[in-house]
Amino acid sequence: MADRNWLITFVDLPSHLILEVLTSGRLSAVDLLSLELTSKVFGGSHGFYSLKFKSLADYAASQLCSAHPVYVGMGLTTQKELFANCEGNWKRLLSFLQSVEQSSDMVETSQGKMQIATGKYHTLLINNSKVYSCGVSLSGVLAHGPETTQCVAFTPIEFPFPAQVAQVSATQNHSAFVLQSGEVLTCGDNSSHCCGHLDTSRPIFRPKLVEALKGTPCKQVAAGLHFTVFLSREGRVYTCGSNTHGQLGHGDTADSPVPKVVEFFKSIGPVVQVAAGPSYVLAVTEDGSVYSFGSGSNFCLGHGEQQDGLQPRVIQAFKRKDIHILRVSAGDEHAVALDSNGRVYTWGKGYCGALGHGDENDKITPQLLVNLKNSLAVQVCARKRKTFVLVEGGLLYGFGWMGFGSLGFPDRGVSDKVLRPRVLECLKPHRVSQVSTGLYHTIVVTQRGRIFGFGDNERAQLGHDSLRGCLEPTEIFLHCGRSRSRLC
Structure with a gap:
């Protein structure tokens, strides 16, 4: 046998x-x-x-x-x-x-899948499909109910039904969540209809399903100041909320109480990523083109002028040179793009060195960031007068305004300017996988699933229960609903 x-x-x-x-x-x-x-x-x-x-x-x-x-x-x-x-x-x-x-999604770490998203005074964290929030609950952005005004530590969010969360977005006054099923939930101040619900009589304190998108599975959501952009799995773009500058992309300035499809993209082809600034939008299509619409202030639309764009318009600076863009990030006063060769481009207001070109001059159209042209960048992140670039191997560069230490350089003052890309030496051994920066705070996730925060913590947006501010990246621990901190 x-x-x-x-x-x-x-x-x-x-x-x-x-x-x-x-x-x-x-x-x-x-x-x-x-x-x-x-x-x-x-x-x-x-x-x-x-x-x-x-x-x-x-x-x-x-x-x-x-x-x-x-x-x-x-x-x-x-x-x-x-x-x-x-x-x-x-x-x-x-x-x-x-x-x-x-x-622009969840990163694989040795501790599971994670994503970090920073708002003005709060932070959202996905850890293995479960979502945590910390900071101050302006109009319900923390999603913990009306009785919660602040969370000094990362606290798990309860959803109205069993939910596996795939992506989150945070801004000043609202938060949004995309489930693995493609459903979208929002919470926060809906007075401008930015949450996509018809009822504007009171804030939404717990995650609420966006009914208008039922039957339209989404893969990404981007929260602007008083509006929201939704990207479906089919590559269609939907927007709702305030439309003062045409940031909804419908060719007018009429507000939209519920998500409405941006018709322009139907004839262009599928969109693969969207980014929302305070009142403008950047959208990357499958062929690597970038379209912008909304407020033209600070040259953020990339067309060399400051006129508002009521509907999407391709950024010719990339198109003419046949530059294939993979990802974009929309800051408060400037924008950043990453191309298929790992090169980085910046444009908009150069105040405090946010564009990384060694000066404070504005760039009215996208300009190659020469200092990083020999690096292979994998993520770009812009917010208030500062920019981060994550390169292959986990090195993180920062430049712009320190703003309460939110650039993470302990040898620089809280209001200093860093005019060119500089490596965050303290994080070098940890190999960063993702970065997100808010108004005055920044949080990163490493390849081992460790979380580090730096900058302002006055409103507990870093998830520390004792520190008011951190000039140097400080580790955050998720531990039975409580947080501890340790310098790296």
Whole structure:
């Protein structure tokens, strides 16, 4: 009788079966590199693939890149340029694609999936589909009910029904949540209809389902000052709230009490990401174009003028040079974009060095950030007179106005200016995965799932129960509804 207790290890499988596992989409570039370094099965040549690939792991990385939605949206020339910029390393290219995709969504950490979003005086945190909030509850932005005015520590939010949260957005007066099901809930001050509900008689103190979007699964929401932008899974854009400057994109200045589709994009193609400033919007389409609409003040629309745009208009500075943009961030007075080669562009008001060009001059159209042109950036984040750029490997650069220490440089004063990109040395060993900055505070998530905050904590927006402000990044702990702090 045959022995039924044969032990067959993974490495004993045929190469084509191993490849099926490696290209399942569940592995990261780091996983593939680890396999390549620890086993000759993944690092050696098996004749299963072209000689241009040095290993099975390398070939698997190339297959994952070819199927990645960000990579698929690029033209052949753009793909070749990115491959060259990654020094012909498929695993590095895959790492770039995965990092960019996660930067405006949840990031994979060793502690699970996480996302951070900072409002004016509060912060939202997703930790494995559960949402926490801290700070001051202006008009219900913390989503803990009318009896809660402040949370000094990250406190779990209760939803009206079992909910797995996939993405959050926060601003001054309201918060928004996208569920894995595609449903959207909002809370906060709805007097401008920014929460998408018809009842404006009182603030919404707990997450409430946006009924007008039932049957329209969403993948992202971006909260502006008195309006909200919703992005459906099909790439359609919906907006609601105040429309004083045309920030709803409907070609007029009429407010919208419930989410209404922006008709313009129906003929353009699917939108892959949206960003909302105080009263303007940036939208990235699948072909890498950037469209802007709303308030033209401070040149934030990127057209070289300060006229309001009542409907979306493509930013020609990118279009003319065939620059494929992957992600954008809309600050209070300036904007930032990340292209397919990991390069960064800034435009708008240059006060305090927020644009990173070594001066305080305004840039009326997008300009390449020369100081970082040799780095492979994976996330950009702009807010009030400051900018952060996260590059490959987890290094975080900051520049602009220190604003209560919210740039994270302990050797600079609370109102100093940093005119060029500078690495946050204290966070260097921790390898940052995501950053979000509010009015005067900033919070980052690291690859190991650790959370660090710095800047103003007067309203407990950093989730510390004792500190009023932090010039240096300080660790935040989620521990049974209470928080502790420790300097890094």
